[in-house]
Amino acid sequence: xxxxxxxxxxxxxxxxxxxxPIANHYLKTxxxxxxxxxxxxxxxxxxxxxxxxxxxxxSQMFHENYHFISSTSQNMSHHFERTAFDFLQxxxxxxxxxxxxxxxxxxxxLKHVACQGFRHLGVExxxxxxxxxRAKGIQIIEDFFNEKSALKIFNDKGPVxxxxxxxxxxxxxxxxxxxxxxxxxxxxxxxxxFEDPYFPHVMEKGAFDQIYDEHIYYxxxxxxxxxxxxxxxxxxxVSPQPVHGGSMRYYLRSSQSSAQPKAVVGKYLQLEQKMGLxxxxxxxxxxxxxxxxxxxLKNMLRKIKEEKNQIVGYGATAKSSTLLxxxxxxxxxxxxxxxxxxxxxxxxxxxxxxxxxxxxRFVEDHPAYSLLxxxxxxxxxxxxxxxxxxxxxxxxxxxxxxxxx
Ligand SMILES: [Zn+2]
Numbered sequence: 029x030x031x032x033x034x035x036x037x038x039x040x041x042x043x044x045x046x047x048x049p050i051a052n053h054y055l056k057t058x059x060x061x062x063x064x065x066x067x068x069x070x071x072x073x074x075x076x077x078x079x080x081x082x083x084x085x086x087s088q089m090f091h092e093n094y095h096f097i098s099s100t101s102q103n104m105s106h107h108f109e110r111t112a113f114d115f116l117q118x119x120x121x122x123x124x125x126x127x128x129x130x131x132x133x134x135x136x137x138l139k140h141v142a143c144q145g146f147r148h149l150g151v152e153x154x155x156x157x158x159x160x161x162r163a164k165g166i167q168i169i170e171d172f173f174n175e176k177s178a179l180k181i182f183n184d185k186g187p188v189x190x191x192x193x194x195x196x197x198x199x200x201x202x203x204x205x206x207x208x209x210x211x212x213x214x215x216x217x218x219x220x221x222f223e224d225p226y227f228p229h230v231m232e233k234g235a236f237d238q239i240y241d242e243h244i245y246y247x248x249x250x251x252x253x254x255x256x257x258x259x260x261x262x263x264x265x266v267s268p269q270p271v272h273g274g275s276m277r278y279y280l281r282s283s284q285s286s287a288q289p290k291a292v293v294g295k296y297l298q299l300e301q302k303m304g305l306x307x308x309x310x311x312x313x314x315x316x317x318x319x320x321x322x323x324x325l326k327n328m329l330r331k332i333k334e335e336k337n338q339i340v341g342y343g344a345t346a347k348s349s350t351l352l353x354x355x356x357x358x359x360x361x362x363x364x365x366x367x368x369x370x371x372x373x374x375x376x377x378x379x380x381x382x383x384x385x386x387x388x389r390f391v392e393d394h395p396a397y398s399l400l401x402x403x404x405x406x407x408x409x410x411x412x413x414x415x416x417x418x419x420x421x422x423x424x425x426x427x428x429x430x431x432x433x
Contacts, residue, residue, distance in 0.1 A: 126149075253293070265292065324430050330361065
């Protein structure tokens, strides 16, 4: 039986998804062997942190050929440009401020810090994206962020003004080590800022595809506030972000800092308590939604297929792995998945082994229906595919509701 990975508290099972392949692990052949793990979503009774039971070793997920490249999305590029601008304003009056990013990917955020001449460092374990960052003139260490690497950075380069992580803190199983590292590395008046998909939004939309091996934790303001306090921090601000289908940015400062939490933190805490997010009963409706959504989507695809229409997947996203494998949507329903990330093309999706093909093939084929697996980039994709949609091409979306558009 599991206990909470952070506070060792008792845990309850929210939902069992069964055996799943690694979400970002694309196969070279349809017959290739793959690794499966047991995907279970758990709730800590003590700190309210939602977390996975079994975790996949980081070396299995983040390796030389990690397939998520941040800069392939224009919306994300704009988001991180704005973020860099906001953060530089926070520290611009300080003498020689130092900004460190955990999991800097291909430098989509740090390039805006580096080009203005600010001291910075990216901590990135995946070789291919670390190299892409270096090519942009960004200082990088190839490592996982934890207490040990944080102490090394502190000793080599001194204390940090802002420690930032976007869509990465929930990926790190030893969150206690991250918190201790942040505490050791930051100046007393420094900031630990991170943003990740906001779990109450995931619940509202029934977007269970956000749950997969890379996301070990699922944050709410309640759970982040509780964890922050137990590691010598206080949560002083939160700010919703319109990325990844609804994220929340959390601003933590040392408990010794004089900064007081903004009213918005109290508002969210009250709201989440009202939703019952500190007890298992608050999650029952979400569990019902998971099964309903999986079932209705599969029924719709079957019906379209019976009418002899071609359906393909659009966007070989990590999140689509949970959707396709839990709902058992395979090559009998989707002919292929189209994607514009070169390393994925020619490979096969994890678990269901659906071929991944180029965007050119999609344009050539002009399939009648496309299942929008990258639903969080819907607006950007609809702009790009205006001609597909104007020529009778239809998208099937399933978040926030199932519809053909
Ligand atoms: Zn806990």
